[in-house]
Amino acid sequence: MNIADEKATEIVGTYVCEGGDYRGQVVIRDLNDSFAIHWTISGAVHAGVGIRLGNSLAVSVAVPTNAVVLYDIQPGPLLQGRFCAMAGTPVRNEVLSYSAELRTWEMGDSVLANWSQDPFWYPASVTAKADDDRYLVCFADGDEEWASRSRLMPDLLTVGDIVYHTQGLLHRDESGQRAWTQMDPNDLDTTRITLPARIIGREDESVTIQYEDEVSFKTKIEFVRTLAPREG
Numbered sequence: 001m002n003i004a005d006e007k008a009t010e011i012v013g014t015y016v017c018e019g020g021d022y023r024g025q026v027v028i029r030d031l032n033d034s035f036a037i038h039w040t041i042s043g044a045v046h047a048g049v050g051i052r053l054g055n056s057l058a059v060s061v062a063v064p065t066n067a068v069v070l071y072d073i074q075p076g077p078l079l080q081g082r083f084c085a086m087a088g089t090p091v092r093n094e095v096l097s098y099s100a101e102l103r104t105w106e107m108g109d110s111v112l113a114n115w116s117q118d119p120f121w122y123p124a125s126v127t128a129k130a131d132d133d134r135y136l137v138c139f140a141d142g143d144e145e146w147a148s149r150s151r152l153m154p155d156l157l158t159v160g161d162i163v164y165h166t167q168g169l170l171h172r173d174e175s176g177q178r179a180w181t182q183m184d185p186n187d188l189d190t191t192r193i194t195l196p197a198r199i200i201g202r203e204d205e206s207v208t209i210q211y212e213d214e215v216s217f218k219t220k221i222e223f224v225r226t227l228a229p230r231e232g
Contacts (some may be wrong), residue, residue, distance in 0.1 A: 140222030
């Protein structure tokens with residue numbers, strides 16, 4: 001495949017994912033020199049990073065399990081993949097069939113935006129637009145960042161989605177970067193910021209989330225983040 005062919009076969013977008021015994025959704029987003037890939041299969045979220053060379057896309061998956069996937073990019077686009085979960089295990093097949101293009105946005109739209117410093121997606125709003133592919137977004141904590149449309153998704157978080165609670169710990173430090181607030185553990189259960197929780201209720205800008213140990217509480221949507229935003 002030459003450079004012209006590679007550009008003609010764009011792979012950013014959403015896909016229907018089919019394996020030997022499973023079916024789900026995959027979202028591929030452009031991160032300039034690499035790609036962010038998120039699988040949602042049977043309620044489980046898998047996150048990976050990929051590098052493209054010609055008509056091949058190599059992906060390393062680290063969340064929630066380690067795996068390596070190699071896709072052959074075909075017109076459509078259709079991605080024929082082979083993956084291995086760990087050394088010594090059988091190599092399995094997976095097919096990604098293109099489903100939809102990424103949408104464009106207008107000023108004032110509420111979105112989930114991928115912050116450039118980690119794989120998570122945070123509640124934000126569009127505050128400026130350079131063109132149909134580049135937007136200035138303001139996160140719930142007041143921080144702003146320019147992002148391509150591949151890093152923006154609708155705020156469709158609802159019952160059943162998996163999120164991580166920031167518990168209001170994010171803020172801007174003296175340099176203007178997003179950072180974690182140091183708080184007294186007696187005042188806040190900081191151990192839960194690394195644990196996934198499931199949304200069991202949403203009303204406007206509030207959500208009720210529940211952990212695996214059945215602890216649940218109500219919080220603001222601005223205090224949660226997700227690895228795989230719901231699309232459409």
